[in-house]
Amino acid sequence: MTPKAHFAEKLRLAGLRPTRQRVAIAALLLDGRHRHVTADSLTEEITTAGLHVSGGTVYNTLNQFTEAGLLRRVMVHNDYSLFDTNTDHHHHFYEAENDQLVDIPHDGVILAQLPAAPDGHEIKAVDVVIHIQSKNP
Amino acid sequence: MTPKAHFAEKLRLAGLRPTRQRVAIAALLLDGRHRHVTADSLTEEITTAGLHVSGGTVYNTLNQFTEAGLLRRVMVHNDYSLFDTNTDHHHHFYEAENDQLVDIPHDGVILAQLPAAPDGHEIKAVDVVIHIQSKNP
DNA sequence: AAGGCTCTTTAGAATGATTTTAAACTAGAT
DNA sequence: ATCTAGTTTAAAATCATTCTAAAGAGCCTT
Structure with missing residues (x-):
């Protein structure tokens, strides 16, 4: 093909x-x-x-x-x-200083407990963004 | 005063x-x-x-x-x-259909494990947004 | 392979949130 | 009261994104 x-x-x-x-x-x-x-x-x-x-x-x-x-x-x-070409379930580091986005491997963040969605609703997606900054000293 | x-x-x-x-x-x-x-x-x-x-x-x-x-x-x-007038550590439900944002109490989401920030960086904030949608049936 | 119907692409105009501008104003120090 | 740096203002400018109307292209049916 x-x-x-x-x-x-x-x-x-x-x-x-x-x-x-x-x-x-x-x-x-x-x-x-x-x-x-x-x-x-x-x-x-x-x-x-x-x-x-x-x-x-x-x-x-x-x-x-x-x-x-x-x-x-x-x-x-x-x-x-x-837009992320990786549609697998994963999260991101974001460094605002350089507008830099980095993938976090799927198992890097573990959500131990999710709240129940409000009545009549269901969870469609969970987005986690960890904002980082360069260390000063 | x-x-x-x-x-x-x-x-x-x-x-x-x-x-x-x-x-x-x-x-x-x-x-x-x-x-x-x-x-x-x-x-x-x-x-x-x-x-x-x-x-x-x-x-x-x-x-x-x-x-x-x-x-x-x-x-x-x-x-x-x-903008959220609540600056305490907490996360959000977001319902795109009605552009509706709802606070999740601080203890509603528990992150059991955070990845280490990339070298020379530190974590500034962790944002969790749980996208929800109304259930069909 | 031609016709036709619908979906798609195009360039350019339009939209709309946000930022910038330059001039007028004001908080706070002298 | 006076001065100066920071602030507000209305209006123009910016810029990503969407919309528009006309031209083009998949693709199904002959």
Whole structure:
């Protein structure tokens, strides 16, 4: 199976029509490497790859991939959106000084006790962000 | 001590010059009630109180109060900033459907094990957000 | 392989929260 | 009362993201 066909199939399974743009972005983001991207950094990657995708489509695609569970949105500040290509259950260190996000392995944080969700609700996800700063002395 | 003097003192202790606007906002936000506000909802409160503070100052003040530790910024989405008047260590339920944020009592979530911070770094804060959704059946 | 229907992409305009600006103002020290 | 640095103001600017209307492309049916 060609790589292109592989990603097209992946998109179909996710309920997304495999357009040229979505396949190209999937090839960049869904190749198994674990990293964090922004609309901006992704656009750079696309350009570097000698391709062009309009800004609106980059945003749409990131949102659609996230909704489809192919990406995960990480909340650390309100400046712009961050997406994690690792959708496995894991948490993050965040260093505000350098706007640096680092994955914490799955077993690095253990939640011994979760509160019950409010009546009529269920837990969808648990996000843990550990804010860190460089030590002074 | 008049209420005004009380809040002025509180601001001085936090390293902020107690201006008319900051004292007014402190009186609204730092009275001990635990709640979540946005720049917008705060502006409404100010108006309801028969006062006026310019938009820029509302934003500046929220940022300054946060930096001074009088408020806490809560990260749940990238649409606008949320501030918590409760600065004690606690976590949140977040229901995206209604953009509803609910405090979890301090002992509701227990982190049994924290990972060590990366070399040369120390942990500044641990934020836990439990995303919830209403149950279908 | 052509037609058609719907979904998608595009460039550019629009939106909206937040920040910046430059001038007017004020808290607090002298 | 006076001075100065910090603050407030209204308005403009910024910037990530979304929206728009028209052009394009999957893909199903002939």
